C-alpha cells in the first residue's frame with residue numbers, strides 16, 4: 025500500500041510501527057454546527073481507517089475536541105451560555121451528524137479542557153529544555169531552538185517573519201515573530217486553570233501534541249487533517265512534540281485532505297457560505313453524500329454542487345438496487361472476483377476512492393447483466409456489499425421499504441389499484457410506479473386536484489416527483 029506523505033512530498037510504501045496502526049486526526053472546535061466541509065474530512069479519514077481495517081490492521085483512532093478557544097468564548101458570551109454549555113451542545117450535535125453520515129466513532133475523543141494536566145506537563149518540559157519561555161503570563165515556543173521547523177510545510181524560517189506577523193497578532197514581547205503561544209494568560213471572566221505561569225488556558229497547537237502523546241505515544245503512524253492545518257498547526261505540533269520527547273518522527277505519515285469549495289471559494293464560516301451537515305442530510309442520503317465526497321481524490325479540492333450530489337444520489341440508488349435485486353437459479357455470475365482486485369489496487373494507490381467506486385459500479389453492472397441472463401448473483405452481491413462497506417456505504421434497502429412501504433400500499437388500495445397481495449409485499453418501487461401512472465391518467469383527464477393529491481401524499485412519504493418532457497421520474501428524497 026502506498027500513501028502520499030505531505031512531509032516527504034511523495035508516495036511512500038506504508039509500514040506502520042507495530043501491529044496496531046496509530047491514527048490521530050485533528051477534530052473540530054465546537055462553536056457552531058458542523059458543515060459539509062468538516063464532514064468531508066471525517067468521511068475521508070473514516071474510509072482510510074475502514075480500509076486499513078479491511079486489510080487486517082488493528083487501528084487506534086484518536087480525535088480531539090478543541091473545547092476552549094477564542095471563538096467558543098466569543099460565541100458563548102453572545103449567546104449567554106457558559107463556554108462548556110456551548111461546546112457540549114455542539115459536541116452532541118457533532119456525534120449525531122457523524123452517526124447519520126455513518127462515520128465510525130473514534131476510540132478516544134479527548135477534550136482540551138479535560139487534558140490540562142498533560143498539557144501543563146508538556147509545556148513545563150519544553151520550558152525546562154529551553155524550547156519555550158515565559159513572557160508575562162504567556163508561554164511561547166522558541167522556534168529557533170528547533171532547527172527542523174518548517175520541514176512539513178517546506179518553508180524556511182527566515183522567509184516566515186512577515187507572514188508570522190499576520191498569524192500571531194501582538195501579545196507580549198516574543199523573541200521571534202514566529203514563536204507561538206503554548207499558554208495564554210486568562211482575561212477576566214474567561215475559563216482558566218492554575219499553572220506554574222499563573223491562571224490561564226492552553227493555546228490550540230499544544231493540545232494536539234499533548235493528547236497524541238498521552239493516547240498514542242511518542243510516534244503515531246498517521247496524522248491527518250485538512251490542508252489548511254499543515255501550517256502553522258501541524259508544523260507547530262511537530263516542533264512541540266519532537267522537542268519535548270527528543271523522538272523523531274512524531275508522525276510517520278502526514279495525510280492532508282483537499283478542502284471543500286462552494287463555487288470558487290473555500291467553504292468557511294467567515295465567508296458565510298456554509299452548508300451544514302444537517303441541511304445536506306435533509307436533502308440527500310448519507311450514501312449519496314459519501315459517494316459525492318469519495319468521487320474525487322482526497323488530496324484534491326472538491327466543489328460542492330447540486331448537480332454533483334444529484335449524480336451521487338443516482339449512483340447510490342444504482343448500487344443499492346444492484347445489491348438487492350433478485351437473481352436467477354443459473355450458474356453464479358462470472359468474474360465477480362476481478363472487481364475486488366480492482367478495488368484494492370485502487371485503494372492501495374494512496375486511497376484512490378474514485379477508481380474504487382468505478383470498480384463498484386462495474387460490479388453492479390455485471391450483477392445486473394448476470395441477473396438478466398438468469399445467473400445466480402448472491403456471491404457477487406455479497407462482494408458488492410462488503411466492498412461498499414469499506415467506503416462506509418450502507419446501501420440499505422430496508423429503510424426505504426420500511427419508511428414508505430406501508431404508505432404506498434395504503435394509497436394503492438385507496439385508489440383501487442389491484443395487485444396481488446404477494447406483489448404488494450415485495451415490490452415497493454412497482455407500486456410507486458403505478459401511483460405515478462395513476463397521477464398521469466388524472467392529468468390527462470385534467471383532474472388536477474386528484475393528480476396533485478397523489479403528488480402531495482407521495483411527498484409526505486419522502487417520494488419526490490419530477491415531471492420531465494415525456495415522463496415523470498420519482499426519487500426517494502432522503
Ligand SMILES: [Zn+2]
Nearest residue numbers: 050051232257
Ligand atoms: Zn490538531
